[in-house]
Amino acid sequence: MTMTSSPGPTGAVAKSRRLDPDRVAALEEERDHLARSLGDLEAEYAAGDLAPEDFAALRDDYVVRTAAVLRALEAQRELRGGATRAPLSRRLALVVGVVVFAVGTGVLVARLAGTRTSTEGLTGDVRGSVRQELAGCLELAGAALRGSADGAAAGAGSDELLQAVKCYSGVLEAAPNNPEALTYRGWLLVRTGNTTLQEQAAQDLDAAVTADPTYPDARAFRAIVFFRLGQFEAAQAELDVLDTLETPPIIGSLLQQFGVREGVAAALAGEATPPATG
Amino acid sequence: MNAALGTAGIVLAFVASLSGMVTVAHGLVRRRRNQATLMVPYAVLGLAGAVLAFAAMERALIQRDFTIRFVAEHGSHKTPLLFEITALWSGLQGSILLWGLVLAGYIAVIVWRFRDRRSDPLLGWAVVTMFAVATFFFGLMLGPANPFVRFSPPLGFDGQGPNPLLQNHPLMAFHPPLLYLGYVGFTVPFAFAIGALVTGRVGEGWLVATRRWTLFAWGFLTAGIVLGAWWSYEVLGWAGYWAWDPVENASFLPWLTGTAYLHSVMIQERRGMLRVWNLSLLCATFSLTILGTFLTRSGVIQSVHAFSEGSIGPLLLGFFAVIVLVSVGLIGWRGDRLRSPGRIDSPLSREGAFLLNNVLFAAFAFVVLLGTVFPLIVEALQDRRVSVGPQYFNRMSMPIGFVLLFLMAIAPVLPWRKASGELLSQRLLWPAWAAVAVVAVAAAVGARGFVPFIAFALGGFAGGAALRQVVLATRRQGWRGLVGRANGGMIVHLGVVLIAVGMAASSAYLRDSEFSLAPGQSATLGDHTVTYLGLQTVERSEKRSYVAAVQIDGGPIYEPSINLFRSTGQSVGEPSVRSSWKDDVYLTLEQQLPGDDGVAVIRVIVQPLVVWLWIGGALMALGTVLAAFPGRRRRRPTDPVSAPADAPPASDRGRVPAEVAG
Numbered sequence: 001m002t003m004t005s006s007p008g009p010t011g012a013v014a015k016s017r018r019l020d021p022d023r024v025a026a027l028e029e030e031r032d033h034l035a036r037s038l039g040d041l042e043a044e045y046a047a048g049d050l051a052p053e054d055f056a057a058l059r060d061d062y063v064v065r066t067a068a069v070l071r072a073l074e075a076q077r078e079l080r081g082g083a084t085r086a087p088l089s090r091r092l093a094l095v096v097g098v099v100v101f102a103v104g105t106g107v108l109v110a111r112l113a114g115t116r117t118s119t120e121g122l123t124g125d126v127r128g129s130v131r132q133e134l135a136g137c138l139e140l141a142g143a144a145l146r147g148s149a150d151g152a153a154a155g156a157g158s159d160e161l162l163q164a165v166k167c168y169s170g171v172l173e174a175a176p177n178n179p180e181a182l183t184y185r186g187w188l189l190v191r192t193g194n195t196t197l198q199e200q201a202a203q204d205l206d207a208a209v210t211a212d213p214t215y216p217d218a219r220a221f222r223a224i225v226f227f228r229l230g231q232f233e234a235a236q237a238e239l240d241v242l243d244t245l246e247t248p249p250i251i252g253s254l255l256q257q258f259g260v261r262e263g264v265a266a267a268l269a270g271e272a273t274p275p276a277t278g
Numbered sequence: 279m280n281a282a283l284g285t286a287g288i289v290l291a292f293v294a295s296l297s298g299m300v301t302v303a304h305g306l307v308r309r310r311r312n313q314a315t316l317m318v319p320y321a322v323l324g325l326a327g328a329v330l331a332f333a334a335m336e337r338a339l340i341q342r343d344f345t346i347r348f349v350a351e352h353g354s355h356k357t358p359l360l361f362e363i364t365a366l367w368s369g370l371q372g373s374i375l376l377w378g379l380v381l382a383g384y385i386a387v388i389v390w391r392f393r394d395r396r397s398d399p400l401l402g403w404a405v406v407t408m409f410a411v412a413t414f415f416f417g418l419m420l421g422p423a424n425p426f427v428r429f430s431p432p433l434g435f436d437g438q439g440p441n442p443l444l445q446n447h448p449l450m451a452f453h454p455p456l457l458y459l460g461y462v463g464f465t466v467p468f469a470f471a472i473g474a475l476v477t478g479r480v481g482e483g484w485l486v487a488t489r490r491w492t493l494f495a496w497g498f499l500t501a502g503i504v505l506g507a508w509w510s511y512e513v514l515g516w517a518g519y520w521a522w523d524p525v526e527n528a529s530f531l532p533w534l535t536g537t538a539y540l541h542s543v544m545i546q547e548r549r550g551m552l553r554v555w556n557l558s559l560l561c562a563t564f565s566l567t568i569l570g571t572f573l574t575r576s577g578v579i580q581s582v583h584a585f586s587e588g589s590i591g592p593l594l595l596g597f598f599a600v601i602v603l604v605s606v607g608l609i610g611w612r613g614d615r616l617r618s619p620g621r622i623d624s625p626l627s628r629e630g631a632f633l634l635n636n637v638l639f640a641a642f643a644f645v646v647l648l649g650t651v652f653p654l655i656v657e658a659l660q661d662r663r664v665s666v667g668p669q670y671f672n673r674m675s676m677p678i679g680f681v682l683l684f685l686m687a688i689a690p691v692l693p694w695r696k697a698s699g700e701l702l703s704q705r706l707l708w709p710a711w712a713a714v715a716v717v718a719v720a721a722a723v724g725a726r727g728f729v730p731f732i733a734f735a736l737g738g739f740a741g742g743a744a745l746r747q748v749v750l751a752t753r754r755q756g757w758r759g760l761v762g763r764a765n766g767g768m769i770v771h772l773g774v775v776l777i778a779v780g781m782a783a784s785s786a787y788l789r790d791s792e793f794s795l796a797p798g799q800s801a802t803l804g805d806h807t808v809t810y811l812g813l814q815t816v817e818r819s820e821k822r823s824y825v826a827a828v829q830i831d832g833g834p835i836y837e838p839s840i841n842l843f844r845s846t847g848q849s850v851g852e853p854s855v856r857s858s859w860k861d862d863v864y865l866t867l868e869q870q871l872p873g874d875d876g877v878a879v880i881r882v883i884v885q886p887l888v889v890w891l892w893i894g895g896a897l898m899a900l901g902t903v904l905a906a907f908p909g910r911r912r913r914r915p916t917d918p919v920s921a922p923a924d925a926p927p928a929s930d931r932g933r934v935p936a937e938v939a940g
Contacts, residue, residue: 025477026479101641105648113667121524124522124671
């Protein structure tokens with residue numbers, strides 16, 4: 001059994017007429033403690049550890065203290081009852097205000113949301129440099145070309161190809177003579193297989209070579225286009241220029257994949273040209 | 279060795295957290311106080327485990343121990359030591375490990391700081407809550423976010439190193455840890471709020487105990503956000519500092535609710551009001567840190583379907599749901615006790631202004647949250663991929679920001695309870711003149727446009743009010759007029775004003791152009807002339823850099839570059855910036871190799887007052903530190919800003935009721 005002294009509960013309540021949740025919690029703890037102590041006391045009395053007169057004195061003390069705590073708790077509850085609530089009209093106005101704001105914001109976000117491309121984030125916008133935008137476009141182009149190659153036939157995955165074309169068009173709005181954007185937009189248009197777009201593709205590749213005659217990708221794509229159109233001398237001229245440049249290995253692989261060098265050489269030697277692949 | 283040590287550390291921290299939670303909770307339920315005091319050894323063991331795991335991972339990264347998958351994926355022999363160390367928080371598992379370490383540290387410090395109150399049930403339940411959160415995070419590390427998964431590297435294997443963008447600037451060493459100190463720091467006030475709700479002691483006692491902890495968490499989060507903006511500006515090459523992307527929004531959301539709480543808590547301390555609101559704000563702040571972690575770490579940003587492919591996304595979302603449900607349930611359970619006896623006497627009072635400030639911060643948070651999750655909701659419901667651009671965020675945040683600036687001017691001069699028009703006009707005279715002066719200066723230097731002028735005027739108004747308070751306080755109290763919550767808060771306000779003005783000016787008067795320049799050629803943008811001097815290639819172990827030399831206004835040479843990282847083949851631009859108090863000249867090299875004629879494409883961006891953003895951020899951090907120092911105890915309402923409008927004469931002040939005096 002533990003005995004603790006408790007602060008005067010009623011006095012504390014009298015000091016302040018404000019609801020004090022800490023005080024309520026302390027009183028509830030005190031009430032539970034006193035109830036437990038009463039239980040312990042009775043158990044000890046039943047076990048013969050206490051004389052009847054001591055038991056009566058101690059029990060009376062606990063009862064008095066418990067009553068004081070209960071009265072203090074009741075006083076706190078009365079204070080709680082006095083806590084004011086805003087009038088119904090004000091609460092309704094608050095709810096209406098919140099709903100109107102939420103709906104208005106929802107409508108605005110729905111109206112201002114746009115279709116997300118694979119280079120865009122869920123939200124926000126980085127004012128990207130041409131270089132960063134090109135990197136994003138290249139990623140799109142890579143995926144689109146892989147899809148096109150997997151589809152075997154030209155035109156497969158054309159949605160992705162056109163999305164990548166749109167990306168490069170965006171870059172060209174900011175930098176109209178960018179050789180990389182011109183080259184890859186031209187090449188992607190070629191890969192769509194759409195005949196109406198081939199003229200634009202050729203113009204883009206020509207413009208790319210004009211903008212940067214040393215850009216190997218443009219030379220390689222032009223070589224492939226000329227080869228497929230049967231313009232073998234023009235294709236060879238592009239390959240000759242390409243041989244003087246530092247060409248990335250992937251470009252060499254691409255030419256090999258299309259059989260350009262062998263095909264052009266055979267055609268110029270008067271042999272039957274193997275069918276273009278890729 | 280590293281993997282074994284690290285795993286042992288995580289297991290130790292997990293077991294200590296779980297045991298600590300169960301033991302202390304059992305002791306509290308069974309009222310066995312000696313059991314509740316066992317929180318100390320569990321906290322120490324948890325911290326020891328976390329430190330061991332963290333040290334093992336750092337050691338593995340430094341040693342390039344590729345037998346650990348995380349190191350193989352984020353480390354490389356080519357990466358410099360600093361970025362090899364910071365690689366720990368460049369991936370999911372490392373970030374969770376850092377989170378666990380910071381949380382274990384907070385638990386240990388809390389247990390030590392409140393060692394005299396170990397038998398207090400409120401502290402006990404707070405520690406149980408913190409142990410529960412720690413159990414969740416260390417549990418993640420034993421499951422889907424295990425940083426010590428083994429890997430068998432082939433002979434001669436070398437990793438790719440961290441993302442090149444994360445090894446391009448030393449700010450990467452500070453920004454994430456500060457952000458995490460902020461995120462995780464909000465666990466402390468949240469845990470005390472839960473403790474208060476469980477014990478029913480929802481008065482003002484727990485607020486006072488956690489006031490400084492909340493301030494520190496908020497200060498760290500603020501510093502983390504500002505450093506993140508600075509990093510974005512210095513590294514990404516777009517000359518911007520805020521893009522409303524989901525990761526930024528994830529850090530901004532708890533900042534908004536945390537800021538609202540720091541203001542509204544003063545109303546509860548002074549007037550005993552807004553108990554439910556304050557508890558809700560704290561729970562919301564902590565929940566939003568978890569939601570932010572979910573958004574940034576679950577893969578949901580790429581696609582709403584991606585998060586369900588791994589188990590960490592659903593687990594984080596589930597934990598978020600548990601936090602929300604427990605918080606709402608506890609607040610509902612204690613609802614009766616949370617009702618306040620008082621009410622706001624007049625909207626034209628300090629508490630009225632704080633209430634409006636809170637409404638605006640809550641609305642701001644709702645706007646950002648809705649914009650961030652809207653694409654996820656649409657994708658989940660309609661399988662349509664949409665993006666919410668900056669127009670939505672700017673259109674909504676601008677008016678809210680303006681009203682908040684206005685309130686920043688009004689609130690500090692308002693007394694508690696009610697104010698008279700005469701008093702207001704007297705106290706707002708200086709700030710009004712400051713607003714006029716700022717507008718006049720802006721007009722004199724050629725600034726144009728309605729929106730920036732509104733921002734300048736309101737900035738001047740709010741700055742004038744904050745400055746007035748600081749001057750009055752230092753006159754009255756000397757150097758002590760700079761410390762304490764109210765005075766430090768005014769320094770924070772000054773920082774916010776600088777940031778607001780800097781943002782308005784840098785976005786409204788930005789000039790951006792790309793120039794193709796041959797060596798020796800110059801171009802002019804605004805008041806600045808840039809001269810391209812040439813390009814050189816610099817070879818380093820981890821990258822090849824193409825470095826352009828550009829002279830600005832005939833002065834020093836700046837070197838924007840493009841770095842080609844060997845491990846990934848990725849090229850990353852590195853801008854070079856000339857900063858001055860007036861404007862920044864931001865240079866990026868756009869084209870990697872010049873043609874035969876040596877022409878390079880240089881992008882030049884001129885933005886005024888950008889440096890004010892970073893000065894403002896530093897002032898906010900300084901203000902937070904000053905606010906954390908104990909100010910002069912106010913025994914009587916002698917401070918004019920806290921006195922009621924109809925305060926009795928000085929001789930009678932001792933008789934002002936306690937709740938008015940605060």
